[in-house]
Amino acid sequence: MDSEVAREQALDAAEKLFYGRGVQAVGMDAVRTASGLSLKRLYQLFPAKEELVVAYLERRDLRWRGRLAEHVERHDDPQERIPAVFDWLEQWFGEADFRGCAWINSYGELGATSERVVTQVRAHKRAFRDCLAGLVADAGLPAILAGQLFLLAEGAMVTAGITGSAEPAAEAREAARALSRAN
Amino acid sequence: MDSEVAREQALDAAEKLFYGRGVQAVGMDAVRTASGLSLKRLYQLFPAKEELVVAYLERRDLRWRGRLAEHVERHDDPQERIPAVFDWLEQWFGEADFRGCAWINSYGELGATSERVVTQVRAHKRAFRDCLAGLVADAGLPAILAGQLFLLAEGAMVTAGITGSAEPAAEAREAARALSRAN
DNA sequence: TTGACGTGAGAACGTGCGTTCTCTACGTTA
DNA sequence: TAACGTAGAGAACGCACGTTCTCACGTCAA
Incomplete structure (x- = not known):
C-alpha cells in the first residue's frame, strides 16, 4: 500500500482517538486497530508514539x-x-x-x-x-x-x-x- | 502520627508533584517518598489515586x-x-x-x-x-x-x-x- | 525454481505503576 | 511477661502499554 495513504490512515485514527480520549489514554494498539495498519507499518511510519x-x-x-x-x-x-x-x-x-x-x-x-x-x-x-x-x-x-x-x-x-x-x-x-x- | 497531619503531608507532596509534573507522570511511589508516609498509610487516607x-x-x-x-x-x-x-x-x-x-x-x-x-x-x-x-x-x-x-x-x-x-x-x-x- | 526480501498478524518482552500482601518491630494491656 | 494490634518498609502482584520479535506468506529477481 502507498506510504502516503497509510500515513493518512494512521493520522486519521490517531487524531480521532487522541483528541477524543486524550493522548495518554490511547495505546498504540488502539491506533493500530482503528487505522487498520499493522504495528510494524505504524512503527515504520512513526518510530515512536511521540512522533505520531x-x-x-x-x-x-x-x-x-x-x-x-x-x-x-x-x-x-x-x-x-x-x-x-x-x-x-x-x-x-x-x-x-x-x-x-x-x-x-x-x-x-x-x-x-x-x-x-x-x-x-x-x-x-x-x-x-x-x-x-x-x-x-x-x-x-x-x-x-x-x-x-x-x-x-x-x-x-x-x-x-x-x-x-x-x-x-x-x-x-x-x-x-x-x-x-x-x- | 495524627491523621490530620499525615493528610496534610500527603496533600503537600501530591500538590507539588501533580502540579509540577502532571498527574499521570507522578506515581504513588513518588508521592510516598515525597510525603515520608508509608504506602499503607497513604492508601488508608486515600483509597485510590483518584481520591488523592x-x-x-x-x-x-x-x-x-x-x-x-x-x-x-x-x-x-x-x-x-x-x-x-x-x-x-x-x-x-x-x-x-x-x-x-x-x-x-x-x-x-x-x-x-x-x-x-x-x-x-x-x-x-x-x-x-x-x-x-x-x-x-x-x-x-x-x-x-x-x-x-x-x-x-x-x-x-x-x-x-x-x-x-x-x-x-x-x-x-x-x-x-x-x-x-x-x- | 529458489532464495532474498517485505509485509501482516499478533505474540512476546520489558518496564512502570496502582494496589495489595508479607514480615518485622514496637507499644499496649492484662 | 505474653498476647495482640498497629504501623512502617518495601516486596510482590497484575495489568497496561510502548516497542520489538517471530513466523508464515506472497513477491520478485536471477
Whole structure:
C-alpha cells in the first residue's frame, strides 16, 4: 500500500482517538486497530508514539487554521472578519465531538514531559495570534487589540471545553465588539 | 502520627508533584517518598489515586480563591477591585513554579477519563466566575461584564502557562479596563 | 525454481505503576 | 511477661502499554 495513504490512515485514527480520549489514554494498539495498519507499518511510519503525537498536532494545525481562514475570507469587509472568527469558534464549539482545544489539552497532558509537544503547542498558538494580528491590522484597528482578542478566544475555547457549551463564543464576540469600538 | 497531619503531608507532596509534573507522570511511589508516609498509610487516607487527585484539587481551590479574595479585599474601592484581580494573576504568573492553571491542565489530562475530576474543575471555574460576578455587581457594572472578564482571565492563564510569560495578565487587565469603560 | 526480501498478524518482552500482601518491630494491656 | 494490634518498609502482584520479535506468506529477481 502507498506510504502516503497509510500515513493518512494512521493520522486519521490517531487524531480521532487522541483528541477524543486524550493522548495518554490511547495505546498504540488502539491506533493500530482503528487505522487498520499493522504495528510494524505504524512503527515504520512513526518510530515512536511521540512522533505520531507531534504529526497529529501538526496536521491538525494546518487544517484548523485553514478552515478558520476559509471562513473568515468569506467576508470581504475587514470590519466583519473579526466577529467572523468568533462565529467560526461558535460553530466549532457546537460540533458533536468538540472536546476543547487540542493544543491546550495536549499541553495539560504532556507539557511537563514532552518538549516537542510544547514546541508544537507554542507554534500553533503563535500562528493563531499572528492571524488575529493580521485581521486587526487589515481592519485599521490598533495593534494592541490583537493580543486582547487572542485572550478572549483562548478563554472561550477553554471554557467551552470545560463546560461543554458553545455560549462562551457569543460572550467573547460581544466583548470583542466592545473592545473594537473602545479602541 | 495524627491523621490530620499525615493528610496534610500527603496533600503537600501530591500538590507539588501533580502540579509540577502532571498527574499521570507522578506515581504513588513518588508521592510516598515525597510525603515520608508509608504506602499503607497513604492508601488508608486515600483509597485510590483518584481520591488523592480530587482532594488535591479541592484543597488547592480553597487556597487559590482564598488568596485571590485576600488580595482583592485590600482595595476598598469596588472600582479598583477588578483590576486587582489581574494584578494578582500577574503576580501568580511570575512565581517560579508557575505552570499554568492546575484545573485547566487537569482537565486536559483527565477530562476524558475521570468524571470526578471534571466535576471538580467545573466547580472551581464556576466559583471563580461567581467571584468575578460579585465584584462586577459591587462596582455597579452591568452583569454581562462578568463573563467577559472571566474569559479574559482564563485566556491569560492558558497563555501564560503555554508561553511561560506573565505578560498576558497585563494585556488582560488593559482589556478589562477598556471593557469596564465601554459598558 | 529458489532464495532474498517485505509485509501482516499478533505474540512476546520489558518496564512502570496502582494496589495489595508479607514480615518485622514496637507499644499496649492484662 | 505474653498476647495482640498497629504501623512502617518495601516486596510482590497484575495489568497496561510502548516497542520489538517471530513466523508464515506472497513477491520478485536471477
